Amino acid sequence: MFDWIDQAVRALRDGVEGLEPRCLSGEQAAKVLERVAEVERLAAVARTLLARRVEETNQWRREGHRSAASFVAAKTSTTVGSAVGALETARRLERCPATAEAFRAGRLSEAQVREVAAAAVAEPESEHRLLEAASTVVGVAALRDECRRVRSAAAPDEGAAVAAVHRSRYLRHWTDSD
Structure with a gap:
């Protein structure tokens, strides 16, 4: 079910491990930067939508958190304020x-x-x-x-x-x- 994300994480991890920015021209670095920004945008989509689902299902309570935002912040290594913003955005997107x-x-x-x-x-x-x-x-x-x-x-x-x-x-x- 989650093979696609596991494969993507492995591929990205391998790519980052082998990344030598000094070996790239400025043009090549700019192109790779644009692709990495696309990866970030797509990861933000998944994170936002999944955070909302965790909120809807109350999974955060089952794992002992005080709020969905607290759960999201802990799982994503971010602040509660940032998680609150992501959850608000997810609700607005509906x-x-x-x-x-x-x-x-x-x-x-x-x-x-x-x-x-x-x-x-x-x-x-x-x-x-x-x-x-x-x-x-x-x-x-x-x-x-x-x-x-x-x-x-x-x-x-x-x-x-x-x-x-x-x-x-x-x-x-x-x-x-x-």
Whole structure:
């Protein structure tokens, strides 16, 4: 069932072990870099979709975690905040079919899909335009600005925007061993 991922991991591991960047020309390094970025985008798709499934099935509880985000953070060696963001994006993708399709095809990075999905949920009619912007604008910062404009325009009034920000806030606290 999981042979494809095992084979991909083995192939990537072997490739990385044999990688000698100094032996590559600048042009070759740029081409390999583009392919590695594609691998990252596709891995982000799988990670995002699988994290959502873990959340839906409550597998995180069976493994003793306090939240799905805590489980995802532990399994992916990332922060809980990053895992929360991935789970929010996964839930938004359920309401944004064109964005989900572009993400699955590897046309959007994790940063791009997070921005587009958040804006498309706020203003569904903007989804295709934002996907076009994601493929044409240079840099995530410009896309983030465009998505912010869409979300701001979609908010019926300032009070609703403030309430939405308030609802999205959360606090985490812990005690370190230090």
